[in-house]
Amino acid sequence: xxxxxxxxxxxETAEFxxxxxxxxxxxxxxxxxxxxxxxxxxxxxxxxTERKEFEIGYLISPARRRKVEFVQALxxxxxxxxxGTAPAGEDQHLPxxxxxxxxxxxxxxxxxxxxxxxxxAAIAWLAVMNYRLKSELQHMQAQQAELRRAQQELETKxxxxxxxxxxxxxxxxxxxxxxxxxxMPRSASEIHRVIIPPKAARIALNLYLDDDKYSAYRASxxxxxxxxxxxxxxxxxxxxxxxxxxxxxxxxSSILRSGDYVIKVDGIPVSGKVEEDIAAYRFVIxxx
Numbered sequence: 001x002x003x004x005x006x007x008x009x010x011x012e013t014a015e016f017x018x019x020x021x022x023x024x025x026x027x028x029x030x031x032x033x034x035x036x037x038x039x040x041x042x043x044x045x046x047x048x049t050e051r052k053e054f055e056i057g058y059l060i061s062p063a064r065r066r067k068v069e070f071v072q073a074l075x076x077x078x079x080x081x082x083x084g085t086a087p088a089g090e091d092q093h094l095p096x097x098x099x100x101x102x103x104x105x106x107x108x109x110x111x112x113x114x115x116x117x118x119x120x121a122a123i124a125w126l127a128v129m130n131y132r133l134k135s136e137l138q139h140m141q142a143q144q145a146e147l148r149r150a151q152q153e154l155e156t157k158x159x160x161x162x163x164x165x166x167x168x169x170x171x172x173x174x175x176x177x178x179x180x181x182x183x184m185p186r187s188a189s190e191i192h193r194v195i196i197p198p199k200a201a202r203i204a205l206n207l208y209l210d211d212d213k214y215s216a217y218r219a220s221x222x223x224x225x226x227x228x229x230x231x232x233x234x235x236x237x238x239x240x241x242x243x244x245x246x247x248x249x250x251x252x253s254s255i256l257r258s259g260d261y262v263i264k265v266d267g268i269p270v271s272g273k274v275e276e277d278i279a280a281y282r283f284v285i286x287x288x
Contacts, residue, residue: 035071039071074118156193174201178194178206179246180208182265184280191282203253216234216236262280263283264279
């Protein structure tokens, strides 16, 4: 209801639309609620305050106003006050009661056909609107994913530049940091590329968490062939500069060679029973 009446923040709106795109049940529930609101508004069932709140919060786009116009036309067609009249050539030889019954039956048939046609048109219109809404949500999600990927690339480049400057200033011992987001991209252009300066003794990997619900984590570094070459238990999560939850781990650069690597993360709840492979991070070491 808050979403339909425009009471969510911009971030809450984006999160709710993403949930609707992923959850068909939630999407249909929201659609049903929207239809109920439209019919209640057209029938005048709202109080003055509710009506004003609906007009300010809902009628914010031409598409939504067209929805109201459609429901008004539908309500008028289904529940209008137009009354039919008997045909002029009604059979005079039938008893009066039978003639009225026949006319009522014909009127009933016409009403059923009219309702069916309007219902078909309404279903088709709603199907088109639902398809458009899903397409828009899918497009928005694709844009968000592209923005996240571009942001991560920029952060990686910036971190690399800063680390190179630190390496020049302190050639004896240096640590270079990289940010990684969870997922196993298949396209070469989407895989995180890590370039380690010659003087870097260790690399720090900041692993972003989609859902920080464990008391601690365990990270394992594996080669593309599945061989484990490093592990760190009992890592605590922490916020980054923007408040996003991450776990950080430092890996000796001496164990890394050029090639593909995967960091697998296990969750450790308060109960202590480890939940394996809750997230995976793929990256490529280049130029070693």
